[in-house]
Amino acid sequence: MSTPNKLVVGTRGSALALVQAEMTEGLLREAFPEAEIIRKVITTTGDRRTDVSLADVAKEEGVFDKGVFIKELEVALEQGEIDIAVHSLKDVPTVLEDQFEIVSVLERAPVSDILITKGEGGLDALPQGAKVASSSCRRQKMLRHLRPDVEMVDIRGNVPTRLRKLAEDPELDGILLAEAGLVRLGYNATGEMSTEAGPVYGATLDAETFLPAAGQGAVAIEIRKGDSKAAEFAKAINHAPTMTRIQAEREFLRLLDGGCHTPVGVSTQFFGDSLLMEGIVFPEGEAIGDPLEAEVSGPASEPLKVAGNLFRSLS
C-alpha cells in the first residue's frame, strides 16, 4: 500500500494516454508540491488487440462494451497497485462497478470530430460516393446521416498509422478522428498534417451538426470508492464546467443504454446559467434508418435533469 504522501497514477501506454497522464501528473504536482507522484503504465486488452474491430475484441475477450481500454486499469486499482486511473472518458462505460468511481475530470479539449481528407475543403469537398474509414459506429452512422452517398469502412491502428493509411490507399477518400486526440498529440488537426506517404488535411465537423460521443475530449480520473486520499488528490484538479457537461452527456447515454447498444451522439454548451443539449440516437444494425433527435435547455446546476429531459424529448 502507498504511504500517505505518495500517489501512483495508472495509465495506458499509448501516446495519447501518456500525454493525458502527464497533464494529470502536472496538475497534481502543482496542487501538491510535497507529494510523490509516480506513474505506472499498464497495457490493456484494447492495446494488445489491434488485429480486429473493437467490438470483436470486446466479444472475444468477454469484456463488456468499451471496457477494452479500462479493465486492466481497474484490476490494478482494485489490487492497490495504482491509486488513480487516468482514462479518456469516452472509453469509460457509463455505469461503473460498485467499487470504483469517477471523481474528477480535466479541462476538456475540443469536442468535435475531424474529417481528414487528401485534399482541402472538408465535408463539402468530399466526392459523391466517397469511401471514408472509421471504426466508430456513431461516426459511421452520423456521416451517412449527413451524406447517404458515402461508403463507410472499418479502420484500426494508432493515429500516425491511420493518417498514413489514408495517404497511401488510393481507394480511400477520408478518415474520421476525434479532434481532441489529434490536438493532444500535437497535430495541426484543422489543417495540413504530413505523413510518410504525403500530406492530408483536417477539417472540423461542427459539434452541433456532427454530434460527438458522450465525454469526447474529456480526461477522467477513477479511484477506488471510499479512498479518501486519492479523492482528495483527484478533486483538487477537477474542472467544474467540464464535470457539469460530462455528467449531462453520460446521463443521457446511460438512460439510453438499458441493455442494447445503439450509436449515440450528444453535444452540450453553456449559455449563461443554462445548459443547451442536443442528442441523436441511431437505430441498431446496418440500415441508416431514421434517427431520433432532440434539443433541450435547462439549468446548468442540474445536468442530470437536463439529460433526463433530453431523453424524454427524443422523437
Ligand SMILES: NCc1[nH]cc(CCC(=O)O)c1CC(=O)O
Ligand atoms: N476510442 C479511442 C479513443 N478514445 C479517446 C480518443 C480521442 C480523445 C477523446 O475523444 O477524448 C480516441 C481516438 C478517437 O476517437 O479518435
